[in-house]
Amino acid sequence: MLHIKCPHCGMRSQNEFSYGGDASVKRPELGKEVTDQEWDDFVYNRKSLRGKHWELWQHLSGCRQWIKIERDTATHEIFNTLKANEEIS
Amino acid sequence: MQKYSIFSLVKNAFSNHENWDLAWKDPTPKNEYDVVIIGGGGHGLATAYYLAKEHNITNVAIIEKGWIGGGNVGRNTTIIRSNYMHDDNALFSEFGMDLWRKMSQDLNYNVMFSPRGIINLAHSDAQMNVYARRGNSMRLNGIDAVLLNREQVKEIIPMADFSENVRFPIFGGLMQPSAGTARHDAVAWGYARQADSMGVDIIQNCEVIGFDVSSGKIQGVRTSRGNIKAKKIGLCVAGSTNILAEKLNMTLPIETHLLQACVSEPVKPVLDKVVTFGAGHFYISQSDKGEMVMGGDLDGYNSYAQRGNLPTLQHVLTEGIAMMPFLSKLKMLRTWGGIMDMSMDGSPIIDKTHIEGLYLNCGWCYGGFKATPASGWTFAHTIAQDRVHELNAGYSLNRFNTGHLLDEKGLGTKTWIS
Numbered sequence: 001m002l003h004i005k006c007p008h009c010g011m012r013s014q015n016e017f018s019y020g021g022d023a024s025v026k027r028p029e030l031g032k033e034v035t036d037q038e039w040d041d042f043v044y045n046r047k048s049l050r051g052k053h054w055e056l057w058q059h060l061s062g063c064r065q066w067i068k069i070e071r072d073t074a075t076h077e078i079f080n081t082l083k084a085n086e087e088i089s
Numbered sequence: 090m091q092k093y094s095i096f097s098l099v100k101n102a103f104s105n106h107e108n109w110d111l112a113w114k115d116p117t118p119k120n121e122y123d124v125v126i127i128g129g130g131g132h133g134l135a136t137a138y139y140l141a142k143e144h145n146i147t148n149v150a151i152i153e154k155g156w157i158g159g160g161n162v163g164r165n166t167t168i169i170r171s172n173y174m175h176d177d178n179a180l181f182s183e184f185g186m187d188l189w190r191k192m193s194q195d196l197n198y199n200v201m202f203s204p205r206g207i208i209n210l211a212h213s214d215a216q217m218n219v220y221a222r223r224g225n226s227m228r229l230n231g232i233d234a235v236l237l238n239r240e241q242v243k244e245i246i247p248m249a250d251f252s253e254n255v256r257f258p259i260f261g262g263l264m265q266p267s268a269g270t271a272r273h274d275a276v277a278w279g280y281a282r283q284a285d286s287m288g289v290d291i292i293q294n295c296e297v298i299g300f301d302v303s304s305g306k307i308q309g310v311r312t313s314r315g316n317i318k319a320k321k322i323g324l325c326v327a328g329s330t331n332i333l334a335e336k337l338n339m340t341l342p343i344e345t346h347l348l349q350a351c352v353s354e355p356v357k358p359v360l361d362k363v364v365t366f367g368a369g370h371f372y373i374s375q376s377d378k379g380e381m382v383m384g385g386d387l388d389g390y391n392s393y394a395q396r397g398n399l400p401t402l403q404h405v406l407t408e409g410i411a412m413m414p415f416l417s418k419l420k421m422l423r424t425w426g427g428i429m430d431m432s433m434d435g436s437p438i439i440d441k442t443h444i445e446g447l448y449l450n451c452g453w454c455y456g457g458f459k460a461t462p463a464s465g466w467t468f469a470h471t472i473a474q475d476r477v478h479e480l481n482a483g484y485s486l487n488r489f490n491t492g493h494l495l496d497e498k499g500l501g502t503k504t505w506i507s
Contacts, residue, residue: 040489046344
């Protein structure tokens with residue numbers, strides 16, 4: 001079982017969270033001409049890294065906020081958690 | 090190669106079974122091959138076998154980081170079926186069913202194919218309608234499908250919960266009588282033994298470090314056991330696809346996730362069908378040893394761990410107990426996990442790539458095991474002829490770009506995110 005430190009609520013069990021995928025994926029800017037390749041990269045293509053991976057989670061059964069987590073995809077160790085609007089440094 | 094038969098069994102009994110030939114050799118890698126298959130799982134071994142058998146290409150190596158059959162072909166719940174609605178999936182899988190039926194004879198290896206039938210349970214009128222539609226599509230493609238009402242299901246699986254006060258009452262189900270199970274390890278070993286006998290080198294404990302690509306063409310592969318030149322290279326590495334794609338500067342419509350399975354203690358025969366729960370994601374069958382073999386949802390977040398966490402297992406088994414309450418009395422014998430190459434529309438990719446001589450076989454999601462023979466057969470064709478076969482034409486890599494998704498569940502992209 002993962003223990004996730006929600007930046008709003010503190011340490012909680014994995015059961016309270018739902019997963020939202022790779023946090024490094026950026027939606028193409030509004031109003032900009034977007035190529036098919038850019039859409040593909042946004043919608044479908046993923047690096048799916050082995051090792052440290054920034055990802056989105058939602059504290060669904062808690063504060064319901066979206067957060068960012070840096071987790072190792074091979075060991076499940078969690079290094080960092082951020083609020084959704086905080087930039088990955 | 091020594092043929093396995095009742096006569097060879099008796100003959101070897103006289104020498105205390107000490108003189109059997111090795112099932113496959115342990116060669117050192119040569120400097121160059123016509124084709125190198127990366128990944129010694131079911132699909133890789135099957136591909137090498139069909140390259141040799143159907144296309145007469147025998148200067149082939151399979152390179153495997155660990156040992157053959159140690160990944161998902163050794164970790165699945167052994168279900169074989171072709172109950173798909175879309176033509177591309179249905180025709181591909183049904184072609185595979187034909188190979189499954191002949192496999193034990195073809196490989197001279199008992200894969201214990203057991204066409205015991207699969208039942209997908211329905212828990213609402215709407216679900217019965219969906220199953221009727223899927224069943225009709227299957228029959229139009231020549232696949233057997235039977236729509237069962239509640240009473241008929243009760244006759245076949247009386248141990249399921251047919252009481253009145255249940256959250257998800259059983260309305261009926263869709264059965265494919267010709268579906269079933271097989272002994273998964275034997276599939277890997279049978280393909281390995283035959284491929285080896287036709288000249289394929291099976292090279293284990295050989296990790297891929299990188300690739301040699303020049304002027305858009307694959308030249309070879311760098312491994313922990315030296316550099317190997319190859320005219321053609323096929324990737325069959327399931328959950329490790331993204332890791333190798335990174336070495337090729339490719340980003341694929343694949344995420345790697347963890348899927349768990351488990352078996353109970355062995356009990357007397359109680360269930361002679363494969364059954365799936367329709368109000369969640371749970372499937373069950375009983376092995377020949379008597380264990381109840383069960384599986385369900387992904388753990389739900391990217392993972393290369395090859396072992397799972399308890400919350401998902403608990404969720405999956407709760408579904409199982411809702412469907413068949415007697416399961417709550419059983420003790421759990423083993424649980425394990427494997428890493429799945431989850432494609433973005435839930436269907437696989439068997440295709441050429443933008444690099445000449447590099448071929449891709451991935452994206453099997455929950456359904457890799459049953460596809461083993463058809464995947465090997467079509468991938469061998471794609472590699473040997475340098476063009477896709479009509480059976481895997483729908484499994485193209487660029488369908489995500491053109492919008493021709495093979496969205497069997499009708500849920501859109503990332504069908505497996507819950």
